[in-house]
Amino acid sequence: xxxxxxxxxxxxxxxxxxxxxxxxxxxxxxxxxxxxxxxxxxxxxxxxxxxxxxxxxxxxxxxxxxxxxxxxxxxxxxxxxxxxxxxxxxxxxxxxxxxxxxxxxxxxxxxxxxxxxxxxxxxxxxxxxxxxxxxxxxxxxxxxxxxxxxxxxxxxxxxxxxxxxxxxxxxxxxxxxxxxxxxxxxxxxxxxxxxxxxxxxxxxxxxxxxxxxxxxxxxxxxxxxxxxxxxxxxxxxxxxxxxxxxxxxxxx
Amino acid sequence: xxxxxxxxxxxxxxxxxxxxxxxxxxxxxxxxxxxxxxxxxxxxxxxxxxxxxxxxxxxxxxxxxxxxxxxxxxxxxxxxxxxxxxxxxxxxxxxxxxxxxxxxxxxxxxxxxxxxxxxxxxxxxxxxxxxxxxxxxxxxxxxxxxxxxxxxxxxxxxxxxxxxxxxxxxxxxxxxxxxxxxxxxxxxxxxxxxxxxxxxxxxxxxxxxxxxxxxxxxxxxxxxxxxxxxxxxxxxxxxxxxxxxxxxxxxx
Numbered sequence: 001x002x003x004x005x006x007x008x009x010x011x012x013x014x015x016x017x018x019x020x021x022x023x024x025x026x027x028x029x030x031x032x033x034x035x036x037x038x039x040x041x042x043x044x045x046x047x048x049x050x051x052x053x054x055x056x057x058x059x060x061x062x063x064x065x066x067x068x069x070x071x072x073x074x075x076x077x078x079x080x081x082x083x084x085x086x087x088x089x090x091x092x093x094x095x096x097x098x099x100x101x102x103x104x105x106x107x108x109x110x111x112x113x114x115x116x117x118x119x120x121x122x123x124x125x126x127x128x129x130x131x132x133x134x135x136x137x138x139x140x141x142x143x144x145x146x147x148x149x150x151x152x153x154x155x156x157x158x159x160x161x162x163x164x165x166x167x168x169x170x171x172x173x174x175x176x177x178x179x180x181x182x183x184x185x186x187x188x189x190x191x192x193x194x195x196x197x198x199x200x201x202x203x204x205x206x207x208x209x210x211x212x213x214x215x216x217x218x219x220x221x222x223x224x225x226x227x228x229x230x231x232x233x234x235x236x237x238x239x240x241x242x243x244x245x246x247x248x249x250x251x252x
Numbered sequence: 253x254x255x256x257x258x259x260x261x262x263x264x265x266x267x268x269x270x271x272x273x274x275x276x277x278x279x280x281x282x283x284x285x286x287x288x289x290x291x292x293x294x295x296x297x298x299x300x301x302x303x304x305x306x307x308x309x310x311x312x313x314x315x316x317x318x319x320x321x322x323x324x325x326x327x328x329x330x331x332x333x334x335x336x337x338x339x340x341x342x343x344x345x346x347x348x349x350x351x352x353x354x355x356x357x358x359x360x361x362x363x364x365x366x367x368x369x370x371x372x373x374x375x376x377x378x379x380x381x382x383x384x385x386x387x388x389x390x391x392x393x394x395x396x397x398x399x400x401x402x403x404x405x406x407x408x409x410x411x412x413x414x415x416x417x418x419x420x421x422x423x424x425x426x427x428x429x430x431x432x433x434x435x436x437x438x439x440x441x442x443x444x445x446x447x448x449x450x451x452x453x454x455x456x457x458x459x460x461x462x463x464x465x466x467x468x469x470x471x472x473x474x475x476x477x478x479x480x481x482x483x484x485x486x487x488x489x490x491x492x493x494x495x496x497x498x499x500x501x502x503x504x
Contacts, residue, residue: 011377059378083374091377122335125263125343126311126382 057237110246132239138210145216147176157226160195205232265341309489384491390462397468399428409478412447457484
Protein backbone atom coordinates (compact mmCIF):
# COMPACT_ATOMS: atom_id res chain seq x y z
CA UNK A 1 0.00 0.00 0.00
CA UNK A 2 1.23 3.47 -0.89
CA UNK A 3 2.04 5.59 2.11
CA UNK A 4 0.11 8.81 2.45
CA UNK A 5 1.91 11.96 3.51
CA UNK A 6 -0.37 13.47 6.12
CA UNK A 7 -0.05 17.05 7.32
CA UNK A 8 -1.42 17.82 10.78
CA UNK A 9 -2.47 21.19 12.19
CA UNK A 10 -1.95 20.99 15.94
CA UNK A 11 -2.88 22.92 19.06
CA UNK A 12 -1.28 22.08 22.38
CA UNK A 13 -0.76 23.26 25.92
CA UNK A 14 2.94 22.65 26.50
CA UNK A 15 2.72 23.06 30.29
CA UNK A 16 3.20 19.43 31.26
CA UNK A 17 5.45 18.30 28.41
CA UNK A 18 9.19 18.16 27.89
CA UNK A 19 8.77 20.07 24.63
CA UNK A 20 8.06 18.90 21.11
CA UNK A 21 10.92 16.53 20.44
CA UNK A 22 10.88 12.88 21.46
CA UNK A 23 13.91 12.22 23.61
CA UNK A 24 15.16 8.66 23.84
CA UNK A 25 12.59 6.51 25.55
CA UNK A 26 10.65 9.24 27.27
CA UNK A 27 7.43 9.80 25.45
CA UNK A 28 6.46 12.82 27.50
CA UNK A 29 6.78 15.07 24.50
CA UNK A 30 4.25 16.23 21.93
CA UNK A 31 6.01 14.32 19.16
CA UNK A 32 6.14 11.22 21.36
CA UNK A 33 2.41 11.36 22.17
CA UNK A 34 1.54 11.71 18.47
CA UNK A 35 3.86 8.90 17.42
CA UNK A 36 2.47 6.59 20.08
CA UNK A 37 -1.12 7.08 18.91
CA UNK A 38 -0.15 6.74 15.24
CA UNK A 39 1.76 3.52 15.99
CA UNK A 40 -1.36 2.20 17.68
CA UNK A 41 -3.40 3.23 14.63
CA UNK A 42 -1.20 1.74 11.89
CA UNK A 43 0.69 -0.94 13.78
CA UNK A 44 4.09 0.52 13.04
CA UNK A 45 6.29 3.36 14.22
CA UNK A 46 6.59 6.38 11.96
CA UNK A 47 8.48 9.53 12.78
CA UNK A 48 6.37 12.70 12.96
CA UNK A 49 8.18 15.75 11.58
CA UNK A 50 7.33 19.05 13.22
CA UNK A 51 7.81 22.45 11.58
CA UNK A 52 10.14 23.14 14.48
CA UNK A 53 10.79 22.06 18.03
CA UNK A 54 8.99 23.91 20.73
CA UNK A 55 10.76 23.97 24.11
CA UNK A 56 9.41 22.50 27.32
CA UNK A 57 6.45 24.58 28.46
CA UNK A 58 5.90 26.36 25.12
CA UNK A 59 2.42 26.19 23.65
CA UNK A 60 1.07 26.00 20.10
CA UNK A 61 -2.04 27.46 18.52
CA UNK A 62 -1.05 26.22 15.06
CA UNK A 63 1.94 23.90 14.91
CA UNK A 64 2.23 21.95 11.64
CA UNK A 65 3.67 18.46 11.39
CA UNK A 66 3.74 15.74 8.76
CA UNK A 67 4.04 11.97 8.81
CA UNK A 68 4.03 9.21 6.19
CA UNK A 69 1.35 6.66 7.03
CA UNK A 70 0.34 3.36 5.54
CA UNK A 71 -3.41 3.59 6.02
CA UNK A 72 -6.66 3.58 4.13
CA UNK A 73 -8.27 5.94 6.58
CA UNK A 74 -9.43 9.30 5.27
CA UNK A 75 -8.35 12.73 6.51
CA UNK A 76 -11.24 13.16 8.94
CA UNK A 77 -10.93 9.61 10.25
CA UNK A 78 -7.24 10.11 11.01
CA UNK A 79 -7.96 13.39 12.77
CA UNK A 80 -10.75 11.82 14.83
CA UNK A 81 -8.68 8.74 15.71
CA UNK A 82 -5.85 10.94 16.94
CA UNK A 83 -8.17 13.14 18.98
CA UNK A 84 -9.82 10.09 20.55
CA UNK A 85 -6.53 8.77 21.91
CA UNK A 86 -4.46 11.91 22.45
CA UNK A 87 -4.55 13.58 25.88
CA UNK A 88 -6.89 16.56 26.04
CA UNK A 89 -4.03 19.08 26.04
CA UNK A 90 -3.04 18.07 22.49
CA UNK A 91 -5.57 18.59 19.70
CA UNK A 92 -5.46 17.84 15.99
CA UNK A 93 -7.40 20.72 14.42
CA UNK A 94 -7.00 19.36 10.90
CA UNK A 95 -5.43 16.41 9.09
CA UNK A 96 -4.90 16.58 5.34
CA UNK A 97 -3.20 14.40 2.78
CA UNK A 98 -0.48 16.43 1.06
CA UNK A 99 1.98 15.77 -1.79
CA UNK A 100 4.68 13.19 -1.00
CA UNK A 101 7.43 15.81 -1.16
CA UNK A 102 5.87 18.06 1.49
CA UNK A 103 8.02 18.46 4.62
CA UNK A 104 6.68 20.61 7.45
CA UNK A 105 10.08 21.88 8.56
CA UNK A 106 12.04 22.15 5.32
CA UNK A 107 9.25 23.92 3.47
CA UNK A 108 8.04 26.24 6.20
CA UNK A 109 8.03 29.69 4.68
CA UNK A 110 7.07 31.85 7.62
CA UNK A 111 6.35 31.42 11.30
CA UNK A 112 4.44 33.56 13.73
CA UNK A 113 5.07 33.39 17.45
CA UNK A 114 3.27 35.35 20.12
CA UNK A 115 4.59 36.16 23.58
CA UNK A 116 2.24 37.27 26.38
CA UNK A 117 3.13 39.40 29.38
CA UNK A 118 1.02 40.76 32.23
CA UNK A 119 2.23 44.18 33.39
CA UNK A 120 0.03 44.08 36.49
CA UNK A 121 1.23 42.69 39.82
CA UNK A 122 -0.99 39.64 39.84
CA UNK A 123 -1.13 36.55 37.69
CA UNK A 124 -4.57 36.19 36.07
CA UNK A 125 -6.02 32.86 37.21
CA UNK A 126 -7.27 31.59 33.86
CA UNK A 127 -4.06 32.49 31.99
CA UNK A 128 -1.65 31.46 34.72
CA UNK A 129 0.05 28.88 32.51
CA UNK A 130 0.09 31.11 29.44
CA UNK A 131 1.52 34.44 30.51
CA UNK A 132 4.57 35.92 32.20
CA UNK A 133 3.87 38.34 35.03
CA UNK A 134 6.14 41.37 35.13
CA UNK A 135 4.38 43.52 37.69
CA UNK A 136 5.53 46.76 36.12
CA UNK A 137 4.52 48.90 33.18
CA UNK A 138 6.71 48.86 30.11
CA UNK A 139 7.71 51.81 27.94
CA UNK A 140 5.88 51.02 24.72
CA UNK A 141 7.61 53.69 22.62
CA UNK A 142 11.06 52.45 23.64
CA UNK A 143 10.11 48.87 22.82
CA UNK A 144 8.71 49.89 19.43
CA UNK A 145 11.98 51.67 18.63
CA UNK A 146 14.03 48.63 19.65
CA UNK A 147 11.72 46.33 17.69
CA UNK A 148 12.29 48.33 14.53
CA UNK A 149 16.07 47.70 14.89
CA UNK A 150 15.45 43.97 15.22
CA UNK A 151 13.39 43.77 12.05
CA UNK A 152 15.04 42.79 8.80
CA UNK A 153 17.75 40.31 7.85
CA UNK A 154 20.48 39.98 10.47
CA UNK A 155 22.94 37.61 12.08
CA UNK A 156 20.99 36.76 15.25
CA UNK A 157 23.87 35.02 17.08
CA UNK A 158 23.42 37.39 20.03
CA UNK A 159 19.76 36.39 20.28
CA UNK A 160 20.03 32.62 20.41
CA UNK A 161 21.30 29.91 22.69
CA UNK A 162 24.31 28.28 21.04
CA UNK A 163 23.87 24.73 19.85
CA UNK A 164 26.50 22.34 18.55
CA UNK A 165 25.19 22.43 15.02
CA UNK A 166 26.71 24.79 12.49
CA UNK A 167 23.60 26.38 11.07
CA UNK A 168 23.50 29.82 9.58
CA UNK A 169 22.53 32.35 12.28
CA UNK A 170 21.03 34.66 9.66
CA UNK A 171 17.29 35.09 9.78
CA UNK A 172 14.77 37.61 8.53
CA UNK A 173 12.21 39.10 10.89
CA UNK A 174 9.42 40.56 8.84
CA UNK A 175 7.34 42.05 11.58
CA UNK A 176 7.30 42.67 15.31
CA UNK A 177 4.07 44.02 16.72
CA UNK A 178 3.35 44.92 20.31
CA UNK A 179 -0.38 44.71 20.93
CA UNK A 180 -1.91 45.96 24.19
CA UNK A 181 -4.80 44.01 25.73
CA UNK A 182 -5.73 45.91 28.89
CA UNK A 183 -2.88 45.36 31.34
CA UNK A 184 -1.42 42.68 29.07
CA UNK A 185 0.90 42.92 26.10
CA UNK A 186 1.10 40.49 23.20
CA UNK A 187 4.37 40.53 21.28
CA UNK A 188 3.91 39.17 17.76
CA UNK A 189 7.01 37.95 15.90
CA UNK A 190 6.74 37.06 12.22
CA UNK A 191 9.81 35.73 10.43
CA UNK A 192 11.18 33.19 8.01
CA UNK A 193 12.47 31.14 10.90
CA UNK A 194 13.83 31.47 14.41
CA UNK A 195 16.97 30.07 16.05
CA UNK A 196 17.01 28.11 19.30
CA UNK A 197 15.42 30.23 22.08
CA UNK A 198 15.44 33.23 19.74
CA UNK A 199 11.86 34.38 20.32
CA UNK A 200 12.25 34.15 24.09
CA UNK A 201 15.52 36.11 23.99
CA UNK A 202 14.01 38.74 21.68
CA UNK A 203 11.04 39.02 24.06
CA UNK A 204 13.38 39.22 27.06
CA UNK A 205 15.45 41.93 25.40
CA UNK A 206 12.38 43.97 24.47
CA UNK A 207 11.06 43.61 28.01
CA UNK A 208 14.37 44.93 29.39
CA UNK A 209 14.14 47.88 27.01
CA UNK A 210 10.58 48.47 28.21
CA UNK A 211 11.81 48.36 31.80
CA UNK A 212 14.51 50.94 31.05
CA UNK A 213 17.29 48.44 31.78
CA UNK A 214 18.70 48.95 28.28
CA UNK A 215 18.15 51.68 25.69
CA UNK A 216 16.40 51.14 22.36
CA UNK A 217 19.55 52.40 20.64
CA UNK A 218 21.69 49.70 22.25
CA UNK A 219 19.94 46.91 20.36
CA UNK A 220 21.83 47.47 17.10
CA UNK A 221 25.14 47.12 18.96
CA UNK A 222 23.86 43.98 20.67
CA UNK A 223 23.13 42.52 17.22
CA UNK A 224 26.60 43.40 15.93
CA UNK A 225 28.34 41.88 18.94
CA UNK A 226 27.27 38.34 17.94
CA UNK A 227 27.48 37.44 21.58
CA UNK A 228 24.60 35.96 23.57
CA UNK A 229 25.89 37.69 26.71
CA UNK A 230 25.03 41.07 25.21
CA UNK A 231 21.29 40.39 24.83
CA UNK A 232 18.52 40.27 27.39
CA UNK A 233 17.27 37.36 29.45
CA UNK A 234 15.47 34.34 28.07
CA UNK A 235 11.83 35.12 28.85
CA UNK A 236 9.99 32.17 30.47
CA UNK A 237 8.62 29.46 28.18
CA UNK A 238 5.05 29.64 29.45
CA UNK A 239 4.30 33.00 27.77
CA UNK A 240 5.22 31.70 24.32
CA UNK A 241 2.91 30.36 21.61
CA UNK A 242 3.75 29.06 18.15
CA UNK A 243 0.80 30.76 16.49
CA UNK A 244 1.08 29.89 12.81
CA UNK A 245 3.28 28.23 10.21
CA UNK A 246 2.88 29.28 6.57
CA UNK A 247 3.70 27.39 3.38
CA UNK A 248 3.64 28.22 -0.30
CA UNK A 249 1.09 27.14 -1.37
CA UNK A 250 -0.78 27.19 1.96
CA UNK A 251 -1.85 23.77 3.17
CA UNK A 252 -4.29 24.75 5.94
CA UNK B 253 -8.47 45.80 68.73
CA UNK B 254 -11.58 46.43 66.65
CA UNK B 255 -12.21 43.83 64.01
CA UNK B 256 -12.34 45.05 60.45
CA UNK B 257 -14.96 43.71 58.10
CA UNK B 258 -13.03 42.96 54.92
CA UNK B 259 -14.73 42.33 51.59
CA UNK B 260 -12.77 40.30 49.06
CA UNK B 261 -13.23 40.18 45.29
CA UNK B 262 -12.08 36.75 44.16
CA UNK B 263 -11.22 34.93 40.96
CA UNK B 264 -10.70 31.20 40.96
CA UNK B 265 -10.35 28.14 38.78
CA UNK B 266 -12.60 25.61 40.47
CA UNK B 267 -11.20 22.61 38.55
CA UNK B 268 -9.28 21.00 41.38
CA UNK B 269 -11.46 22.02 44.31
CA UNK B 270 -14.42 20.46 46.07
CA UNK B 271 -16.35 23.69 45.61
CA UNK B 272 -16.57 26.83 47.72
CA UNK B 273 -17.73 25.50 51.06
CA UNK B 274 -15.36 24.11 53.69
CA UNK B 275 -16.47 20.60 54.55
CA UNK B 276 -15.43 19.23 57.90
CA UNK B 277 -11.69 18.80 58.03
CA UNK B 278 -11.04 18.81 54.30
CA UNK B 279 -9.59 22.13 53.33
CA UNK B 280 -9.68 21.38 49.62
CA UNK B 281 -12.27 24.08 49.07
CA UNK B 282 -11.96 27.73 48.15
CA UNK B 283 -13.34 28.82 51.51
CA UNK B 284 -10.93 26.45 53.27
CA UNK B 285 -7.89 27.77 51.40
CA UNK B 286 -8.84 31.37 52.24
CA UNK B 287 -9.49 30.59 55.90
CA UNK B 288 -6.18 28.74 56.23
CA UNK B 289 -4.19 31.70 54.92
CA UNK B 290 -6.15 34.19 57.02
CA UNK B 291 -5.58 32.07 60.12
CA UNK B 292 -1.87 32.12 59.35
CA UNK B 293 -2.06 35.90 58.93
CA UNK B 294 -3.98 36.80 62.10
CA UNK B 295 -3.24 33.82 64.31
CA UNK B 296 -6.88 32.86 64.69
CA UNK B 297 -9.60 31.15 62.72
CA UNK B 298 -12.30 33.33 61.21
CA UNK B 299 -15.09 32.13 58.98
CA UNK B 300 -15.11 33.58 55.48
CA UNK B 301 -18.62 34.23 54.16
CA UNK B 302 -19.10 33.81 50.41
CA UNK B 303 -21.92 35.45 48.44
CA UNK B 304 -22.94 31.89 47.62
CA UNK B 305 -21.50 28.41 47.35
CA UNK B 306 -20.07 27.40 44.04
CA UNK B 307 -20.14 23.66 43.33
CA UNK B 308 -17.11 21.48 42.78
CA UNK B 309 -15.53 22.40 39.45
CA UNK B 310 -17.35 25.74 39.08
CA UNK B 311 -15.18 28.81 38.46
CA UNK B 312 -15.44 32.44 39.50
CA UNK B 313 -14.47 35.63 37.73
CA UNK B 314 -15.88 37.81 40.51
CA UNK B 315 -16.97 36.00 43.66
CA UNK B 316 -17.40 38.27 46.68
CA UNK B 317 -16.73 37.20 50.26
CA UNK B 318 -16.35 38.94 53.58
CA UNK B 319 -14.55 38.16 56.82
CA UNK B 320 -14.07 39.93 60.14
CA UNK B 321 -10.38 40.26 60.92
CA UNK B 322 -8.42 41.53 63.86
CA UNK B 323 -5.54 43.15 62.03
CA UNK B 324 -3.80 46.45 61.55
CA UNK B 325 -2.89 45.62 57.98
CA UNK B 326 -4.30 47.85 55.24
CA UNK B 327 -6.47 46.74 52.31
CA UNK B 328 -3.58 46.31 49.89
CA UNK B 329 -1.43 44.50 52.46
CA UNK B 330 -4.20 42.00 53.16
CA UNK B 331 -4.73 41.41 49.45
CA UNK B 332 -1.00 40.93 48.87
CA UNK B 333 -0.59 38.64 51.88
CA UNK B 334 -3.42 36.44 50.65
CA UNK B 335 -2.06 36.30 47.11
CA UNK B 336 1.40 35.41 48.40
CA UNK B 337 0.14 32.33 50.23
CA UNK B 338 -2.88 31.26 48.19
CA UNK B 339 -2.39 28.71 45.41
CA UNK B 340 -2.14 30.26 41.96
CA UNK B 341 -5.64 29.14 40.96
CA UNK B 342 -7.20 31.42 43.59
CA UNK B 343 -6.63 35.16 43.29
CA UNK B 344 -7.75 38.09 45.42
CA UNK B 345 -8.42 40.86 42.90
CA UNK B 346 -9.34 43.37 45.59
CA UNK B 347 -9.65 43.60 49.36
CA UNK B 348 -11.57 46.47 50.91
CA UNK B 349 -12.69 47.40 54.39
CA UNK B 350 -16.47 47.70 54.43
CA UNK B 351 -19.07 48.67 57.06
CA UNK B 352 -19.44 46.18 59.92
CA UNK B 353 -22.96 45.28 58.87
CA UNK B 354 -21.97 44.23 55.34
CA UNK B 355 -22.60 40.54 54.60
CA UNK B 356 -21.65 39.20 51.18
CA UNK B 357 -24.47 36.68 50.98
CA UNK B 358 -27.34 38.38 52.79
CA UNK B 359 -26.88 41.67 50.97
CA UNK B 360 -26.15 40.39 47.49
CA UNK B 361 -28.56 42.21 45.23
CA UNK B 362 -27.85 40.58 41.87
CA UNK B 363 -25.67 37.83 40.51
CA UNK B 364 -24.43 37.13 37.03
CA UNK B 365 -23.39 33.67 35.95
CA UNK B 366 -22.05 32.70 32.55
CA UNK B 367 -22.14 29.24 31.02
CA UNK B 368 -19.89 28.31 28.09
CA UNK B 369 -20.53 25.65 25.45
CA UNK B 370 -18.58 24.61 22.38
CA UNK B 371 -20.85 23.52 19.55
CA UNK B 372 -17.94 22.08 17.55
CA UNK B 373 -16.82 18.47 17.84
CA UNK B 374 -13.53 19.17 19.51
CA UNK B 375 -12.61 20.55 22.89
CA UNK B 376 -10.45 23.67 22.52
CA UNK B 377 -7.14 22.98 24.27
CA UNK B 378 -6.83 26.25 26.18
CA UNK B 379 -10.43 26.24 27.41
CA UNK B 380 -10.65 22.53 28.11
CA UNK B 381 -11.41 23.09 31.79
CA UNK B 382 -13.82 25.95 31.18
CA UNK B 383 -16.25 24.81 28.52
CA UNK B 384 -18.70 22.01 27.79
CA UNK B 385 -18.36 20.40 24.39
CA UNK B 386 -21.65 19.58 22.69
CA UNK B 387 -20.46 18.71 19.20
CA UNK B 388 -23.65 19.90 17.56
CA UNK B 389 -25.16 23.21 16.57
CA UNK B 390 -27.97 24.59 18.65
CA UNK B 391 -31.12 26.33 17.45
CA UNK B 392 -30.55 29.87 18.68
CA UNK B 393 -34.09 31.11 17.95
CA UNK B 394 -35.64 28.25 19.90
CA UNK B 395 -33.34 28.89 22.85
CA UNK B 396 -34.14 32.61 22.80
CA UNK B 397 -37.83 31.80 22.89
CA UNK B 398 -37.40 29.40 25.80
CA UNK B 399 -35.19 31.91 27.60
CA UNK B 400 -37.90 34.55 27.42
CA UNK B 401 -40.28 32.15 29.23
CA UNK B 402 -37.71 31.64 31.98
CA UNK B 403 -37.25 35.34 32.62
CA UNK B 404 -39.24 37.02 35.35
CA UNK B 405 -40.34 36.02 38.84
CA UNK B 406 -41.21 32.33 39.14
CA UNK B 407 -41.18 29.33 41.42
CA UNK B 408 -38.05 27.58 40.13
CA UNK B 409 -38.58 24.27 41.96
CA UNK B 410 -38.37 22.40 38.64
CA UNK B 411 -35.00 23.97 37.97
CA UNK B 412 -33.14 23.16 41.15
CA UNK B 413 -31.80 20.18 43.01
CA UNK B 414 -33.83 19.72 46.17
CA UNK B 415 -32.05 20.41 49.44
CA UNK B 416 -33.27 19.74 52.95
CA UNK B 417 -33.68 23.39 53.78
CA UNK B 418 -37.04 25.06 53.42
CA UNK B 419 -36.09 28.12 51.45
CA UNK B 420 -38.40 29.93 49.11
CA UNK B 421 -38.00 28.59 45.57
CA UNK B 422 -39.10 31.91 44.10
CA UNK B 423 -36.45 33.87 42.27
CA UNK B 424 -36.38 36.62 39.68
CA UNK B 425 -34.33 36.22 36.52
CA UNK B 426 -33.80 39.66 35.04
CA UNK B 427 -31.96 38.69 31.93
CA UNK B 428 -30.83 35.69 29.92
CA UNK B 429 -28.56 36.44 26.98
CA UNK B 430 -27.11 33.95 24.54
CA UNK B 431 -23.96 35.40 23.04
CA UNK B 432 -22.21 33.67 20.12
CA UNK B 433 -18.38 33.62 20.02
CA UNK B 434 -17.49 31.77 16.83
CA UNK B 435 -18.41 28.12 17.41
CA UNK B 436 -18.96 28.84 21.10
CA UNK B 437 -21.98 30.12 22.97
CA UNK B 438 -21.96 32.05 26.21
CA UNK B 439 -25.19 31.93 28.21
CA UNK B 440 -25.46 34.90 30.56
CA UNK B 441 -27.87 34.63 33.49
CA UNK B 442 -28.61 37.71 35.58
CA UNK B 443 -30.90 37.37 38.58
CA UNK B 444 -31.53 38.30 42.18
CA UNK B 445 -30.29 34.88 43.25
CA UNK B 446 -30.17 31.29 42.12
CA UNK B 447 -31.15 28.03 43.84
CA UNK B 448 -28.91 24.99 44.19
CA UNK B 449 -27.75 23.84 40.72
CA UNK B 450 -30.27 26.24 39.15
CA UNK B 451 -27.96 27.83 36.60
CA UNK B 452 -26.67 24.44 35.45
CA UNK B 453 -30.22 23.09 35.10
CA UNK B 454 -31.36 26.22 33.25
CA UNK B 455 -28.36 25.86 30.93
CA UNK B 456 -29.07 22.13 30.46
CA UNK B 457 -32.72 22.83 29.67
CA UNK B 458 -31.85 25.57 27.15
CA UNK B 459 -29.29 23.24 25.54
CA UNK B 460 -31.96 20.53 25.17
CA UNK B 461 -34.27 23.11 23.57
CA UNK B 462 -31.43 24.08 21.23
CA UNK B 463 -30.92 20.41 20.36
CA UNK B 464 -34.62 20.01 19.57
CA UNK B 465 -35.11 17.53 22.41
CA UNK B 466 -37.77 19.78 23.92
CA UNK B 467 -39.80 22.64 22.48
CA UNK B 468 -39.48 26.27 23.56
CA UNK B 469 -43.18 26.23 24.39
CA UNK B 470 -42.75 23.35 26.84
CA UNK B 471 -40.67 25.41 29.23
CA UNK B 472 -43.63 27.24 30.78
CA UNK B 473 -45.25 23.88 31.62
CA UNK B 474 -41.95 22.66 33.07
CA UNK B 475 -41.95 25.67 35.37
CA UNK B 476 -45.53 25.06 36.49
CA UNK B 477 -44.89 21.39 37.23
CA UNK B 478 -42.58 22.25 40.15
CA UNK B 479 -40.87 18.96 39.56
CA UNK B 480 -37.15 18.60 38.90
CA UNK B 481 -37.82 15.56 36.70
CA UNK B 482 -39.55 17.78 34.16
CA UNK B 483 -36.53 19.99 33.43
CA UNK B 484 -33.37 19.30 31.44
CA UNK B 485 -30.10 17.79 32.58
CA UNK B 486 -27.68 19.45 34.94
CA UNK B 487 -25.05 20.86 32.58
CA UNK B 488 -21.48 20.02 33.68
CA UNK B 489 -19.86 22.24 36.32
CA UNK B 490 -16.78 23.09 34.31
CA UNK B 491 -18.62 25.40 31.88
CA UNK B 492 -19.98 27.60 34.68
CA UNK B 493 -18.57 30.88 35.99
CA UNK B 494 -19.83 33.12 38.77
CA UNK B 495 -19.15 36.32 36.87
CA UNK B 496 -20.30 39.11 39.16
CA UNK B 497 -22.08 39.87 42.42
CA UNK B 498 -23.71 43.28 42.83
CA UNK B 499 -24.55 45.21 45.98
CA UNK B 500 -26.36 48.43 46.73
CA UNK B 501 -24.27 50.51 47.05
CA UNK B 502 -21.61 48.74 44.99
CA UNK B 503 -18.55 47.77 46.95
CA UNK B 504 -16.15 46.90 44.10
